[in-house]
Amino acid sequence: MKSAPALPDAYEAIFTALAHPARRRILISLNFAGGAMSAGQIAGLFGHAWPTTTRHLQLLEAAGLIEHRREGRTRLYRLHAPRLALARDWLAWFERDPATAEEKDDGTGPAPVPIEHRSRQS
Amino acid sequence: MKSAPALPDAYEAIFTALAHPARRRILISLNFAGGAMSAGQIAGLFGHAWPTTTRHLQLLEAAGLIEHRREGRTRLYRLHAPRLALARDWLAWFERDPATAEEKDDGTGPAPVPIEHRSRQS
DNA sequence: GGATTATTTAGCCTATTCGCTAAATAACGC
DNA sequence: GCGTTATTTAGCGAATAGGCTAAATAATCC
Incomplete structure (x- = not known):
């Protein structure tokens, strides 16, 4: 949340984030996962290259829609529903x-x- | 509505449309206007050139969020709320x-x- | 009918997005 | 310590978004 834009820039960031199908799928998957998913698990949802997923995750996080924490070398992402x-x-x-x-x-x-x-x- | 994309492409079109502040403002204004607004009235909301507004309106319409009808040389736009x-x-x-x-x-x-x-x- | 007005279209330009591959960084396991 | 694994960063390139001005088209008014 600390990097999430202030309103009304938040709307632009949020709707932009929602505009891409891969990013919507990430949100849906995180929602269904209930807790958290690793970057690798999320990347595994798609046929595209992992760095592409990283890009999407970065954008979702900048919009405040998701957040992550590290556990060793694993990055766990979870939904930030208030956004x-x-x-x-x-x-x-x-x-x-x-x-x-x-x-x-x-x-x-x-x-x-x-x-x-x-x-x-x- | 006849040009609105089928699901799930609709989501991409809709969220993309909502991602720009000018387009959100158009939707808000149409909502508050209650009935319809002319292209000129909508263009008047902004300091940018009228053709820019036309571009935004075209995108909103392609997404199925608004629709228009002609009255003489005036184009009246209104909200399509189901979208x-x-x-x-x-x-x-x-x-x-x-x-x-x-x-x-x-x-x-x-x-x-x-x-x-x-x-x-x- | 000609001037004015309402509006879109066409085309240019800059910035951004989103895909890719290669490389880098760090954690883990043996 | 070295190889493996998890993940991001860096940089490239093609496509698109969104701003602009000029021109075009059509309706309206005097």
Whole structure:
């Protein structure tokens, strides 16, 4: 998490990370694994070269979606679900009528949206 | 919708679309507009050149997230929320314990995940 | 009908992504 | 200590993304 970008850059990092099928598969596999998977195990999911997987893992970690710890020469990766929840929450805005969404503002749902408006778009 | 990619390519298109801040802003603005916005109105949200906005709109439309109709020389764009729901549902998998998720399979939630596993990853 | 307006298309350019192979680094086992 | 194994780093190259300006196309207005 220490390298995860601050909002709203986080959205860009997260959605970018989710945009590649290999990276989605990594997330799915980590989720199903429940605990952690080694880099080698993850690399074994794919037919492509291991360094390619390393690249993907680095990007997922930079986005804050996964994290790793070392155990000897093995690197164990695991999911960081709160980051995924960020994306989910952002998307949750679109299942509500904007008028009712404002009435139901509980301080958690609408947070992503105004911050996005204030991003460097000028 | 007629040009929207089939699953699981849809995920790539959708998350890619969401990865750029300008495109997220377009979606947010369309959502708040409630009905539709013209290309010019959308372009007016940004300081960048109008053709850049056109590019973003084309990508959003290819991903099935928005659609347009013509009214004379004006092009009106509107949100296609079911596509966003796809992404949300995919992400919804990560808020559940995998074991309980299988027990609660109602035919809507888990659909994105197995299809992803069958994608061309070999 | 010509000028104005709405919008896209075409093409250029720079930066980034994502695949690869080779090399490097470190841990492990005998 | 040396060979093996786990993993990343470095660098290359092709493809793509995303910005731009100029030009094109079509609708609208006077």
